[in-house]
Amino acid sequence: MSDTHAQTVAYVRDTMLDQQDPPLNQTGALKWIRENLFSGWLNxxxxxxxxxxxxxxxxxxxxxxxxxxxxxxxxxxxxxIIAERYGAGTPAACWAVLAERWPQLIFGFFPKELYWRPILAFLIFLAAVAPVLFSSVPRKMLWVSALAPFVLFWLIWGGSLWGPVAAILGFVIAWAIMAFAAPKIGTLLSVILAIVVPVIYWLTLCGPLAGALASVVPLALEQVPTQNMGGFMLATIIGVSGIVLSLPLGILLALGRQSDMFIINKCSVAFIEIIRGVPLIVWLFTASLLLNYFLPPGTNFDLMLRVIIMVTLFSAAYIAEVVRGGLAALPKGQYEAADALGLDYWKSMRLIILPQALKISIPGIVNTFIGLFKDTTLVVFIGLLDPIGLSNSIRATTDWNGVYWELFVFIGLCFFIFCFSMGRYSLFLEKKLRREHR
Amino acid sequence: MATISDPPERGFRLSQLIFDTRYRSMTIQVVAMILIGLLLSWLISNTINNLEALGKDFDFGFLSQPAGYDINQQLIDYNNQMTHGRAALVGILNTLLVAVMGCALATVLGVIAGVLRLSNNWIVSRLTAVYVEGFRNVPLLLWIVLIFALMTESMPTPRDFRGEDGSSMILGESVAITNRGVYIPNVVFSRSLGGNEIAAPEPEAAAPAASTGANMAGTYGASRIATGGAGVQTGQADDNASGSAEGGSDAGTEEGGEVIPSSSGWDWLLILAVLIAGGIGARVLGKRASHIQEATGKRPTTLPLQIAAILVPLIVVLVALGASLDKPELGGFNFDGGVHLRNSLIALWLALSLYTGAFIAEIVRGGILAISKGQTEAAYALGLRPGTTMNLVILPQALRVIIPPLISQFLNLTKNSSLAIAVGYMDVRSTLGGITINQTGRELEGMLLLGLFYLVLSLLISGVMNVYNSSVKLKER
Structure with a gap:
């Protein structure tokens, strides 16, 4: 055998070849272009x-x-100017309409000298959402988030400072009952008290208390009526309040729909299906035309508040369906394990089920929020001046009659930035919370 | 053992209603029911009180009163002497028309975009991503208003089509895109089942006069279509005015002259029936081929036969009815003949389709990505070719993922069609929920009916979806 081996050796190269560059069309940009752009006649x-x-x-x-x-x-x-600079008929944008009218597109008819208030409110809002959105922000900032709704309300609508302060007091009462009375009178009773006492306080004592405080120390900002608000400020107010309020309501509805209790289950189903089955425009018209029929005679409250309520209910129904999907996607073992640990319903939901279910439903929830924010444009049909409504009124003035592309590009771009960043944040959150296949 | 661990029998105590989990849920439900009942009765009593205070009653009688307003787009016969109920029906049909058209175009766009976004071609996938993200992140209302503005302000006027150097019609002189809408040819029949009218010696004379009057009456000039019925029939008056320029519209139909080709609903029903029958025939042929394949292992070629089964009867019927194309032609101030698709319809249709198409693209992409690569590899290992793999292995599984969200997108599109208000398209919200409410002052009844219509439509579609879902669900053990 060694002979044969000796004979074959002659065919084997005994020096190493130098390493060669790969063929030119198999490497680098050329290969990439060939494979990605020109790989077949269809491509x-x-x-x-x-x-x-x-x-x-x-x-x-x-x-x-x-x-x-x-x-x-x-x-x-x-x-x-265009004709002079480029010759007549040359297509060119008139961004001047934005340069002149951008305060209106952003603040609506908010008094000019008070622009600092919405701007400050926006900064506070950013500071308040930061700790909620990013866990790297110090946890103490959550206090800002808790106080922000009251401060923002005061900054935007103005009025006496004591109104929001008196309203906060109600929450303090609820907290005090839960903290001090619960060990003595039992959990159930204290929960009921913590709900009933503040409500009674808000309905009866809150107003007079705020009035009394205001008469002693008058601390007030100039009041701005809702009719003066418009543009992106209005869209953001409606969108953000809708988002903040609809998430908890949607989760409750989803739990209701998953519940074994017949009446609760059927009521949740009916609510969700009725709200989802009818377009938002019809609900908004209901809010503006019909709400007075359903309330005691003489009640009349702010159109913006009605819109916020309707938008909240509407998106809560959608969120409920998304969360229900997340709840249904959890393996049954998780529910059983929570029961086996002896946790009661709310504890098992809070500690075991919801964290996992919400994680699954993040993309759907954020999509609903994006939808809600886009749907704020529909308020133009019931007479609120959202960006599109303002663009219509700008185009109706003699100065800017005939401008449309510039305004639409600006409004579209603003919405795109808002919604696209929401979508990116949801991707970031999904990646951060991913526990498996890492 | 079981008997030992049984709890000792004790009498029922009231505190068990709260502290015993066996009874607590009952307590909670009773309390919830009482609270909801109180809330509902409060709302209803408020409504009754408010209605009494306003001197109104709760009555649907207004539906049978004459409407008194015109609708500029009607799929069924309607004039302003007909009832509010009929007007609502016209609106419902308009809503359904734009919804069906939108769903069809959105599906096509969405499937194409979804597949292209998965393409290896970098430029194509980026471009599709721009389309999808662009439309998903900008409000639909903006797109509707934008396309409407584009149609009304950037398109040539009908006058520009006159003469040599002006705009010209596209697709073999048959489609005209103007700032008043799009004019497309209509299929008409000289032996229509609905009967044909005999033309007056000079049928042209009346039409220009009528459209002149209408043009003077309103901003959106009304156009008269001599041969309506098939697609969209336009009315006489402009978008908002009620009852004008009604005269002279039927002046051209008198005795003598030749047969005017026309079309009626019966013609289209017949054609639809023939098409469905052809489709069933093609299916039967396909099933027979599969049987032969299973028995002998060889599949006979049936594709030409299947095509013939659909096409031949259709052509026979079209010839029997004497079908011909009625192209739009430039009349006095506007186009005559053909079908006039108004700007409102075009803008709403395109915007809804492009917007929903972006969502459908994501659904299609997700559905295809959801099928694991092992399925493709397994199919290849079995020796299936790429086309067969797609048809027999990937698509049936992907469809199971795609169809439910797809249908909910169709539902969204239908509900979003209520944005018609932005461009003055006369859908059910504008007729029943708009003009009818304004004229009769019956907000409560009108909004209730409007909500019910959308609700019933949604529940119907989601009911169908649930049936479909359970039929394609994975049969798990």
Whole structure:
């Protein structure tokens, strides 16, 4: 055998070849382009078609946007400047409408000298949501989040400082009952008391107390009526209150729908299906046209408050369905394990079930929130001045009659930034909370 | 053993209602029921009191009173002397029309975009991502208003189509896109089942006069379609005015002359029936081929036969009815003939489809990604070709994931069609929930009916969806 081996050796190379570069079309950009863009006739056609689409879009948009005029007081002046600078008939944007009207698009008819209030409110809002959104922010900041709703209300609507303070006192009472009375009188009774006493306080004592305090130490901001609010401020107020209020309500509804108790279950199902089956516009019209029928004669409350209530109920029904999906996706063993540990219903939900179910339903919940924020534009139909409503009224003025692309681009871009960042945050959260397949 | 661990029998104590889990749920339910009952009775008594204070009653009689307003797009016969109920029905049909059209286009767009977004082609997948993210993150209302503004302000006027150097019609001189809407050809029949009218010697004379009057009456010039019925029939008056320019519309139909081709609902029903029968025939042929394949192992070629089963009867019926295309032509101030799709319909339709299409694209992408790669590999290992793998292995499993959210998107589209209010499209919200309420002052009844319509529609569709879901559900042990 060794002979044969000796004979074959002659065919074996005894020096190593130097390492060669891979063939040019098998590496780098060329390979990538070949494989990704031109791998077959269908792909070549698609690539060329997309390139043409991109070219067509950009070649129209870019010159139009970049040539834009930023300083003009009305549309005809703007067109004159364009004709003078680029020749008549050249497509160019009149960004001047934004330069002149952006405060209106953002604040509506909020008094100009009070713009600092919504701006400060927005900063406080950012500080308040930071600890909720990101766990790396110090936990003490949560106190800001807890106080923020009252401060924001006071900053935006104005009025006496003592109103919000008196309202906070109700929560303090509830906390005091739970903390001090619970060991003596039992949990159940103290929970009932912690709900009933503050409600009685808010209905009876709260108003006079605030009035008395205001007469002693008058600390007040100028009041701004709701009719003066508009633009993105209005959209954000409605959107954020809807989001904050609808999440807990939606979770409760989902739990109700999963419940074994017949009446609770059927009521939740009926509520969710009725709300989801009817478009939001119809609900908004109901809020503006019909709500007076359902309330005691003479009751009349703010249109914005009605809208917030309707939007909250509407998105709560959608969130309930999303959360129900999350609850149903949990393995039955989790429920059984919680029972086996001897946890009662609320403890098992709070500690075992909901954290997992909510994690599963994050994408759906955030999608609902994005939908809610986009749906705030519908309030234009019941007479509130959201960005689209304001763009209509700007286009109705003699100065800017005929401008539409510029306004739509601006409004669309603002909504896109808001909604897109919400979507990205949901992706970030999903990644952070992922426990398996790491 | 069991007898030992049984709790000792004791009498029922009242505190058990709260502290014993066996009875507590009953207590909670009774309390909840009482609270809900109180709330409902409070709301109802408030409503009764308020209605009494306003001197109104709760009565649906207004539905049979004459409506007195015009609707600019009608799929069934309607004029302003007909009842509010009929007007609501016209609105419902308009809602359903835009919903069905929207669902069809949105599905096509969504499936294409969803598949393209998974493509290996970098540019194509990025471009689709831009489309999807762009439409998902901007309010639908903005798109509707934008497309409407685009249609009304950037498109040529009908006048521009006159002469050589102006705009021209596309698709073989048959489709005109103007700032008043899109004019497309209509299929008409010279032997219509609904009967044909005989043309007056000079049928052209009346039409320009009528449209001149209408143009003077309103901003949106009304156009007269001599041959309506098939698709969208436009009325006489402009969008808002009630009852104007009604005269002269039927002047052109007198004795003498040749047969005017027209179409009626019966023609289209017949064609639909023939199409369905053809489809069933094609299916039978396919099933027979499968039987032969199972018995002998060879599948006979049936595709040409299947196509013939659908096409041949259709062509026979079309020839028998004497079908021809009625192209829109430039009349006095506007286009005559064909079908006039108003800007409101076009804007609503395109915006709804593009918007919902973006959502459907994500659903389709998710559905295809949800099928594990092992399925494809297993199919290849069995020797199936890529096309067969897709048809027999991937798609049936992906569809199970795709269909339920797809149907809920269809539902969303239908509900979103109520945004028609932004462009003045006369859907059920504008007729029953808008003009009818304003004219009769019956908000409560009108909104109730409107809500019921949407609710019943939603429940119907989700009921169908549930039946489908349980039929394709994985049969688990």
């Amino acid at each position: 070549i056609m698609l690539t060329l078609l997309s390139l043409w689409v991109i070219y067509a879009a950009l070649s129209h948009l870019l010159p139009w946007a970049l040539r834009g005029i930023w300083d003009a007081s009305n549309l005809s002046q703007c067109r004159e």
